[in-house]
Each structure stands twice: as C-alpha cells, then as structure tokens.
Amino acid sequence: MREHTADRADDRAGAELRADCGSCFGLCCVALPFARSADFAIDKDAGTPCANLRTDHRCGIHATLRERGFTGCTVYDCFGAGQRVSQVTFGGRDWRTGPPERSRRMFEVFPVVRQLHELLRYLTEALALPAARPVHADLRGALADTERLAGGTPQELAALDVAAHRQRVNVLLLRTSELVRAGTRGRGKNRRNADLMGARLKGADLAGADLRGAYLIAADLTGADLRGADLIGADLRDADLTDADLTGAFFLTQPQVNAARGGPGTRLPDSLTRPVHWTAGR
Numbered sequence: 001m002r003e004h005t006a007d008r009a010d011d012r013a014g015a016e017l018r019a020d021c022g023s024c025f026g027l028c029c030v031a032l033p034f035a036r037s038a039d040f041a042i043d044k045d046a047g048t049p050c051a052n053l054r055t056d057h058r059c060g061i062h063a064t065l066r067e068r069g070f071t072g073c074t075v076y077d078c079f080g081a082g083q084r085v086s087q088v089t090f091g092g093r094d095w096r097t098g099p100p101e102r103s104r105r106m107f108e109v110f111p112v113v114r115q116l117h118e119l120l121r122y123l124t125e126a127l128a129l130p131a132a133r134p135v136h137a138d139l140r141g142a143l144a145d146t147e148r149l150a151g152g153t154p155q156e157l158a159a160l161d162v163a164a165h166r167q168r169v170n171v172l173l174l175r176t177s178e179l180v181r182a183g184t185r186g187r188g189k190n191r192r193n194a195d196l197m198g199a200r201l202k203g204a205d206l207a208g209a210d211l212r213g214a215y216l217i218a219a220d221l222t223g224a225d226l227r228g229a230d231l232i233g234a235d236l237r238d239a240d241l242t243d244a245d246l247t248g249a250f251f252l253t254q255p256q257v258n259a260a261r262g263g264p265g266t267r268l269p270d271s272l273t274r275p276v277h278w279t280a281g282r
C-alpha cells in the first residue's frame, strides 16, 4: 500500500513538475542555444527565438518536428520550469513586450529554475520510495530548500550557485539509491558513469544496477532486465529498450525515455508515459 506522502508527491509531480506549454512564453524555444546536429536542424544562440516559434508561443512545425530534423525538441521537458518562470517569477509578463533587460533576465533564470525543478522531481520521487524512509526527513528538508530557491526573485535566481545546491542534494539522492537497491539482488552491479555506448546488452540482467550517469547511447538493451535500477542522468539517446523491463527503475525521467527507442513490449515505471514515436514508427 502506498503512503500518503507518496500520494502527495505524485500530485505535486503531476501538477507542477511537468511542462505546461500553454502557460509558458515558449522559453525553451528562446532561452536555450542549439548546435546543428542530429537533434537540431539549425544553430541558434541562447536568447534568440527559434525561427519556427510563432507569436502565440506555439511551435509552427509541431506535428512534423522529427521529420524536419528537430528530434531534440520532442525529447526535451522543462519539468514545469517554463510556466513558473513565465507566470510566477515574472508575473505573467511576456518577454516579447517587456524591456530587453527584463527579457534577458528571464532567459538567464529559466535554465536555473529548470535545474531546480529537475531536483524537485527527484526529491519528490525519493519521498515516494518506502525504502528511503531513513532519509525522508532529510529529503523533506532538501525539498523545502529547493522549493524556496525556485521561488526566488529574478535577481536571487540569477545569483544562485545552482551547481553547489545540486551537489548537496545529490548526496541525499545517492543515499536514497543505496537504500532502495539494498533490497535487490543486483545491488552490487556498479555501472556508474560507465561508457556503454553502443554496448550489446541484449537480455542483460541489470536489475538493481547502479547506472547513474552511464553512457548508454545507442546501446542494445532489447529484452534487458532493468527493474529497480538507478538511472539518474543515464544517457539513453537511441538506446533500444524494445521489450526491456524498467518496472521500478527510479530517477528515470520522461526526457530520457523520450530519447530512447522502444515498443509496445517495453515496460516503464507507472509515472512515465510511452512516447508517441515508439508506436508511430518515427
């Protein structure tokens, strides 16, 4: 039976930590730089609106992003930072109509708030894991600190040392990972930051493994057992998860899943959505 804490955590994740593009001024399409690559068809500087962004802050090529070479846009998720910066930090004032210095500050703080929201997402998930109960009090403290920082003024957010805060939170997330994986048979499998690019891991037993920050780009993980694995920061771009079992895998985010390949036989944690392109053959 799930805990009340977990239910509240799920509510938070659903309501606040997912992108609500209708409440955002298209910040990810303006604030972030793009380098021409397999993910983006164009180069673009940070703070420059994408040529495909319409004046109503909608994407003009939304239905054909992958075909037009903008796969990166279909993978990205701001974890709800866009709507917070647009509607709360800047009180609903559009960058298109404000003075240039205010727009610049908005573009500057958006990546900061995105990092804080990503941390809120991990902390919320950690609080929903019963095995992490010994550190729940510390996790709640870190959640409150992170929420307070994310609610800062534009000036406070611009001055924040977000990397230092990430490091502090990461200590707790590591401890959470140890506690959760302690009860699994694969707890000793340490692939942290491992270079597994293009690795042949078909049918591999990676249940309960530590795959934090592992480079799994284009790895063949078809039919792999990834149940209860820690996948925080693992690079799953073009990894093949067809028929893989990720039930109970934790610290796995929607952008990671979106960047991978999979199919109807891929088993995902309940909180994650099966990407449309897995079934659309794109």
Ligand code: SF4
Binding pocket: 028, 029, 030, 050, 051, 052, 053, 054, 058, 059, 060, 061, 062, 070, 073
């Ligand atoms: S292509 Fe569309 S989704 Fe991607 S950055 Fe440009 S406007 Fe945004």
